[in-house]
Amino acid sequence: MADKTGLLHGKVVLVTGGASGIGRxxxxxxxxxxxxxxxxxxxxxxxxxxxxxxxxxxAEALFLPCNxxxxxxxxxxxxxxxxxxxxxxxxxxxxxxxxATARTADYAEEEWDRVIAVNLKGVWLxxxxxxQQMTAQEGGAIVNTASIAGMVGWRGASxxxxxxxxxxxxxxxxxxxxxxxxxxxNALCPGVVRxxxxxxxxxxNPRLEEVFLRMEPLGRFAQPEExxxxxxxxxxxxxxxxxxxxxxxxxGLTIQ
Amino acid sequence: MRLAGKVALITGGAGGIGGATARLFVKEGARVALGDIRExxxxxxxxxxxxxxxxxIFVRLDVTQEEDWKKAVEATLEAFGRLDILVNNAxxxxxxxxxxxxxxxWEKTMAVNATGVFLGMKAVVEVMKRNxxxxxxxxxxxxxxxxxxxxxxxxxxxxAVTVVTKAAAxxxxxxxIRVNSVHPGFxxxxxxxxxxxxxxxxxxxxxxxxxxxxxxxxDVAYGILYLASDEASFVTGSELVIDGGYTAQ
Numbered sequence: 334m335a336d337k338t339g340l341l342h343g344k345v346v347l348v349t350g351g352a353s354g355i356g357r358x359x360x361x362x363x364x365x366x367x368x369x370x371x372x373x374x375x376x377x378x379x380x381x382x383x384x385x386x387x388x389x390x391x392a393e394a395l396f397l398p399c400n401x402x403x404x405x406x407x408x409x410x411x412x413x414x415x416x417x418x419x420x421x422x423x424x425x426x427x428x429x430x431x432x433a434t435a436r437t438a439d440y441a442e443e444e445w446d447r448v449i450a451v452n453l454k455g456v457w458l459x460x461x462x463x464x465q466q467m468t469a470q471e472g473g474a475i476v477n478t479a480s481i482a483g484m485v486g487w488r489g490a491s492x493x494x495x496x497x498x499x500x501x502x503x504x505x506x507x508x509x510x511x512x513x514x515x516x517x518x519n520a521l522c523p524g525v526v527r528x529x530x531x532x533x534x535x536x537x538n539p540r541l542e543e544v545f546l547r548m549e550p551l552g553r554f555a556q557p558e559e560x561x562x563x564x565x566x567x568x569x570x571x572x573x574x575x576x577x578x579x580x581x582x583x584x585g586l587t588i589q
Numbered sequence: 590m591r592l593a594g595k596v597a598l599i600t601g602g603a604g605g606i607g608g609a610t611a612r613l614f615v616k617e618g619a620r621v622a623l624g625d626i627r628e629x630x631x632x633x634x635x636x637x638x639x640x641x642x643x644x645x646i647f648v649r650l651d652v653t654q655e656e657d658w659k660k661a662v663e664a665t666l667e668a669f670g671r672l673d674i675l676v677n678n679a680x681x682x683x684x685x686x687x688x689x690x691x692x693x694x695w696e697k698t699m700a701v702n703a704t705g706v707f708l709g710m711k712a713v714v715e716v717m718k719r720n721x722x723x724x725x726x727x728x729x730x731x732x733x734x735x736x737x738x739x740x741x742x743x744x745x746x747x748x749a750v751t752v753v754t755k756a757a758a759x760x761x762x763x764x765x766i767r768v769n770s771v772h773p774g775f776x777x778x779x780x781x782x783x784x785x786x787x788x789x790x791x792x793x794x795x796x797x798x799x800x801x802x803x804x805x806x807x808d809v810a811y812g813i814l815y816l817a818s819d820e821a822s823f824v825t826g827s828e829l830v831i832d833g834g835y836t837a838q
Binding site: 505508509512513517524550551552555556559560562563566571572573574575576577578580581582583584585587588589 | 758759762763774799800804808812814815821822825827828829831836837838
């Protein structure tokens with residue numbers, strides 16, 4: 334049921350990578366927080382199920398197949414979202430891939446290109462078209478999923494860390510550029526989150542989970558809902574003086 | 590009702606950011622103890638917020654005094670039976686540089702802004718451990734992240750808050766106690782009123798803030814609310830910067 338006291342009451346919000354993991358949890362939470370409409374964009378057709386679940390929570394929903402690395406897909410995504418719902422108040426640019434694990438000298442070029450294309454160029458493309466729309470509207474909020482790997486080095490993840498640090502830089506630059514246009518741009522730096530992407534990485538190397546858990550101050554990984562809550566907050570009017578910020582949701586992993 | 594059933598102790602709660610936080614917390618279902626040396630304003634606000642079911646109390650609290658902290662925690666437990674949230678918000682500022690700052694200026698600023706935060710954490714940890722957890726929010730500043738000319742003791746004290754927050758977060762994580770810092774930019778409060786009253790300074794602050802306005806106490810209160818609530822259950826040792834983009838440039 335639309336909650337008048339919800340963080341996103343009445344807003345039209347878009348989530349990329351909305352078919353699973355953080356994106357899916359966010360789409361559902363945005364609906365619970367009173368969003369009028371949630372657009373779920375993903376290359377993964379399971380996004381349709383998520384759209385169905387969002388409708389069940391009382392918000393309008395639309396699934397749009399979209400590969401964020403392709404300009405024509407992203408342009409169409411924003412265009413269709415606006416055509417259907419009239420405006421775009423919030424965008425959670427969350428689609429991302431982890432890429433292969435290999436040391437810097439051994440990293441394959443095609444893999445590098447793929448990770449940069451989705452994680453970095455994809456965020457830029459999404460912002461490009463979202464900012465055009467939000468500028469015409471005179472307002473909006475954008476949240477980009479970076480990572481704690483956007484703040485520190487991470488062995489075996491040269492492309493991933495480069496892309497995520499890039500997202501942080503893009504976030505701050507866009508925040509400065511559009512600050513006086515009523516548009517806020519912030520980044521989310523999740524730590525280790527229990528998503529399909531992470532479970533796949535851990536499944537490859539069972540000892541890795543044990544190693545990571547021991548490093549976690551809270552003794553556990555994050556649930557996708559905990560990251561979704563941060564995204565909802567940053568998209569809401571509650572954070573109306575927050576822009577150019579990277580909110581770390583990592584259970585204290587990077588402060589030691 | 591994001592704080593339903595929770596009890597918070599807010600220092601510097603009589604006005605400014607602390608007062609705005611108290612109002613918002615009560616609105617979101619919390620019961621609050623306002624700690625402050627501004628007794629008249631503090632009592633008035635507590636009365637206004639108390640309502641029929643006595644949701645708010647005032648307790649005189651000089652954050653530099655261990656005995657005051659002991660009494661404040663006791664009063665909170667007596668009134669409300671529990672303590673879930675501590676907002677270490679009390680702070681002072683003075684515009685003095687390296688040469689202009691006397692030793693006593695330095696010590697006074699450090700006492701309120703840094704030692705006060707430490708004493709607060711020390712005073713509540715045992716209660717929170719017995720509680721099964723809690724949330725401590727330490728108000729630092731953008732000046733706990735970056736420098737500026739002419740505010741030596743303030744920077745020192747706020748920088749201390751930034752790192753002591755992370756150390757406490759690591760230490761208290763096993764007990765379910767989260768510790769985070771908030772870094773406000775230029776906010777319209779009694780503390781900054783003298784600065785904002787000077788037109789040139791005000792204009793400088795506006796120009797330096799990308800969003801192009803001065804922050805409201807509520808802007809910071811909402812951030813404190815998020816960190817205090819269970820929605821931030823995986824957030825600890827983090828810095829929440831509420832500065833209209835000042836530190837992004």
